[in-house]
Amino acid sequence: MKILILGGGPAGLYGAALIKKTHPGWDVSVIERNPHDATYGWGVVFSDRTLGSFREADYPSFREITSHFVIWDAIDVRYGGDSIRCGGNVFAGISRKILLMILQKRCRDVGVNLEFRRDLAPADLSMRRNYDLVIAADGVNSLVRRSFAEHFKPDLVYGKTRFAWLGTRKVFDAFTFSFRRNEDGLFQAHIYPNDGVASTFIVQCDLETWKRAGLDHATEAQTVAYCERVFADDLGGQPLLANKSDWIAFTTVSNKVWRYENIILVGDAAHTADFTIGSGTKMAMEDAIALAAAFERYDTNIDAALNDFELERRPVVDGIQRAAAQSNLYFENTSRYEHFEPLQFVYYLLTRSGRIAYDELRRRDSSFVDAVDRWFYGKTTGSSSLNRRLIAPPPMLTPIKLRDMRLENRVVVPCEPDSSARDGVPDEAWCAGFGDLAASGASLIVTQPVAIAPDARITPGCAGLYTGDHAAIWSRLTALVHDNGARIAARIGHAGRRGATRSRRFGLDLPLREGGWPLPSASALPYLPHGPVPRAMDREDMDRVHDQFVRAARMADSANFDALILHFAHGYLIASFISPLTNRRDDDYGGSIENRLRYPLEIVDAVRAVWPAGKPLGVALSATDWARGGLEPADAVAIVSMMKNHGVDIFDVLAGQTTLESQPVFGPYFLTEFSDRIRNEGRVATMTSGDITTTDQVNNIIAAGRADLCIMEPPRLNAHYRIIGSDTHAGEV
């Protein structure tokens, strides 16, 4: 076998050494553009797990690497004048230059041909025909990837922040994040020791800050001087050092396939992940290990080996890239969290990528999480004896008070969607299921949308709150909830143009074949292309619906509901006023966002006026229409900022369903990112939902300040914890 490796970085060199070591008879060559001793950048970091894989893959280089390492297990965060340390995160740092020297030496020891200072042009790539295999380890700007782009189908995404790699002789003893604000904006430094004499010091800021600071046209010396001023307190008089320290936007590389004929992409050429999770070199070297292992298994069967490599690495890389995207999102929006107190700020930072949540962080540093728990509990209870408190419940189990309603914990359960009601009266079987909800341990139960009038129903089977009978039934159900120590909120609304549909057992928005009713909406636009066309509401309609909301609010109070949530989301009647996609009115209720909110706010005001002052009022809102020309999260922030001044206490953050064209994105926590933004930019209380099924998720969301309440889905039928038979131990599978 003749193998050519393009690029003498960590992926290329390590891969060359590992393959040659296991196949001494193979001809393995590395071509590198730079001289052997030229390298830019400062240090690289590895987790203890990555180190373990180095040890297994090649002991001699592992020994060399570890003898040059500095190891630390803490992350320090400097923020708002505090410095907070969280332990249990074992990392090791090494200077990139030393790492490359070790790998070069190892290559020479096992007999790899190394050729430096050889720059290839696209035409030179035809030499791949002379090799059985070409490993393209030629970095983020990979010539190979660009030359065969139609086969690899690369996707490059540029980050919105700018960052520069700097260094300092000041030795830090832990991975350190420093957040410093000056008149230009917020700056972050990611600092980690490379060795005993220097530290890597990456400075990052958002684009606007970068321009305000004049860094877009700064020389390297000016950059250094500016950053030294910003981080003077961290540097303690030591200068910052530059080394090809241009400001860059991070490029996230991904490729549809990594292999084309006899070429395989590895390392940055194949995939990059935002630098803020520090995984670039780790991924490159793990690629090298996986590739060498594949050839150890399949020898000269290149197809099988490359297939094995991609099968092994794809899922890992995808996971890292997902985490990196989350981390990047955090650093693009860090200023959103500057109002957080230090412990919460740090908690969010440490869990930003989604890879570590509450339970895992506790495993790493229980004393830090205990401190978060104590702080959170003290904050929510106004407890002044915090320092003397030894234990505190986890965030999920902390109480919260909304007006006079006190909830014992942060978990909310939804009622099962119901389509069996008659004339708005829920049937007995459905009511019987209420006992389970009441006894679930959740502090709050929320109903499905309850209709404020017969023509406000989504389906004829929807429960209502518009007759004395309804109030009586709900009184019974709320009493059941109260007997169990829980609270209950009615979500009330009007289906608008999504009304008069058949049971959702068979699908959404299927118009009734018979017995339908006229549908009101902001404008005469049908929900379905061939569906019934609603009428645009006139003032009389608006007054009637307004009165129906008021009547329902009064009934909700008399039925002893503890909270009321006005359903202004998902394309129902009031949502149709809010979204520009569904509101085409040319009167005072259409056009600008102020106009579109006029009617919704009239309803909020009217309901607030009759809803007891001690009971909280919520609004369910679509944070985005997920459709072109529709509401965006920034609009939702503006909307909640207006509504909170009208006595709305909490927002139930939903998304989409405004029109059939909505294109939702269903990831993990898929609605929580909207709750996060609305809560922390709009400075309002929120509840979030979207397939939240574990207590770990709830603790994590609440501790990080992404929401104040979590709507938890009923446990899955096939949960891990279950009884599998009478003769086995319960709960263990």
Next chain:
Amino acid sequence: MRVGIGLPGGIPGASGTMILKWAAKADDSPFSSLAAIDRIVYDNYEPMAMLAAASAVTSRVRLATTIVVAPLRGTAALAKTAASIDALSGGRLVLGMAVGAREDDYLAAGVDYRRRGRILTDQLAAMREYWEGDTIGPRPVRPGGPEMLVGGLSDAAFSRAARYADGYVHGGGPPRAFGRAADRARAAWRDAGRPGLPALWGQGYFALGEGTAERGARYLKDYYAFTGPFADKIAAGLLFSAQSVIQYIRGYEEAGCSELVLLPTIADPSQFDRLAEAVASL
């Protein structure tokens, strides 16, 4: 979780007699369903025709398309075929639909490949109207018409499943991949305010018995050749031992699958028996 078995009509060279013999065994087997896959430009049987034939030799098992590439067919004709199979089989049809991934099939069918998503959405919206309406018969035996599943991995696919169908059908792969898709399907379902939980179907390929793994893998590489390098990956996921079948089944069960269909890669009736034996040992 229930376990179904695929019909061998997706494999080149399968004879009609053999397919019917295979199908006829199903009622007295541990399997809950017979499934058929779909493409046009290949040496395989049309899935709806195959399920119609299977309905004549069975009376218990359900008959599922996992999946039929719906946009390749006219909506009214597809609805009518489905209603007919449903009526002929006593309400046993499960209609899994997706856009598929083969441009050559669309070319052969004279359908614009770029419009496939839009077409499927319209078809899903129309399907129940045909079944519940009075103008196009036969009237399906199952109220509301055959159970509908939607396949695909795009957000649009999960939306379609939640909006129009009774559940989701995954394209196959390790249990973890299924689990991630199932999470999204459930999230979409709850978000849409649908009652209960969606049906969640999974798939896998098997080849059981001495020296069959290679033949099975060869078929998969051929069948999936249009996906380029991914064909190798699909072939690498082949279940080639009773142990791997059982692990796969357990993994899917754990991930919340409601029905797992195992598809053959070798057109030989002994494959049916071997799988039945492996499943029976559970």
